[in-house]
Amino acid sequence: MTAYAAESPLAVAANELDTTVGAAGQLRAQVLLDRAHFSPGEIDGFAGSNQRRAVRGYQQAKALPVTGDLDAGTWAALNADMAPVLVAYALTVEDVGQNYASLPQDMMEQGKLKSLGFESIEEALGERFHASPALLRKLNPTADFSKAGTQLQVPNVVGVAAPAKATKVVVDKSDSTLTLVDAAGNPFAQYPVSSGSQHDPLPLGEWKIVATAVNPTFHYNPALFWDADPTHARATLAAGPNNPVGTRWIDLSKPHYGLHGTAEPASIGKTQSHGCVRLTNWDVERVAAAIGPDVVVVMQE
Incomplete structure (x- = not known):
């Protein structure tokens, strides 16, 4: 009721x-x-x-x-x-x-x-x-x-x-959006994202989805972060909704890059990322339901 x-x-x-x-x-x-x-x-x-x-x-x-x-x-x-x-x-x-x-x-x-x-x-x-x-x-x-x-x-x-199955995913840096596209080229779902920064630009071009991981751990390597504390060492962060990559990691054919969740949903679409594409945890779950291996991910400015 x-x-x-x-x-x-x-x-x-x-x-x-x-x-x-x-x-x-x-x-x-x-x-x-x-x-x-x-x-x-x-x-x-x-x-x-x-x-x-x-x-x-x-x-x-x-x-x-x-x-x-x-x-x-x-x-x-x-x-x-x-x-x-x-x-x-x-x-x-x-x-x-x-x-x-x-x-x-x-x-x-x-x-x-x-x-x-x-x-x-x-x-x-x-x-x-x-x-x-x-x-x-x-x-x-x-x-x-x-x-x-x-x-x-x-x-x-x-x-x-869940949204329909997508044949293509388009990440638009200028609009801070991720769009699901059908076989006819029509957009049918859209989600706000944070994608790239001056230090870690979005890798423009076409990539493919390789695999997904549910409730992933996060392998922190300070060498990959320009703003990391110089005293930090490698560490594995436990799974959970406040993990830096949230509740889902969608791996791309571009090494070290993926679509993933976040610990800070209010920041999505308003702040920059370390190169990857961040969504709210609930939105990345919907994206994960709509894609599969080898789906093309187009990243554009």
Whole structure:
């Protein structure tokens, strides 16, 4: 059953079928874009660069005027998805019983840990529901996040069907996006990325997917990082959602390069990387579901 928290105007208004571009409208747009596989990245209810990229990609795929704006035609197409934007979720014993702990920033200290798990329940729930921890708090201002059975309002993004199989992946550095393309050359899904930097440029050209790894460890080699601490040595960092490559590594034919997740979903599309292509953990899982070995990955400026 869907329920809306009476104390949260965002939760109430986000289910209305209108073209408002206030906080509730932005939240609605982001959830619908996520469900349509045109990801706005971390859902936060604020209009930003990732949302605008998602809107542009969605408009192009739907043969709408490509403006990046939430105009009437775009709202009409998005609102064909009539599923509730927010749904009720009850915290479980497992949710509140995890061993949440702050993680050290230093790579060598992280290498001493047996797992790189979530630091808070809000972070864990944000990952599951593709939302910023701040948004979850805003939607549930009086909720006790430490108590099993607490009812929350969360973005309705779980259980969405996986995207179709892609025949090509296009990473566009200038637009900070990764696009899935079908056999006819049509884009049908898009995700924000961080890709390359001045020190570690994106390797332009065509590569192929070699393999994928779920919950990978991270083999830290300071010699490969221009900004590494000179006192650091090689280390293997344990798996976990806060591992530097997140929950999935998609290996490319270019040595040392891949598509992967991140420990910092809010940074995607807004910061640079060390050459690889970073996505939120939930987006890289959707990409992984849509590709296979030998799929071509085009990297372009």
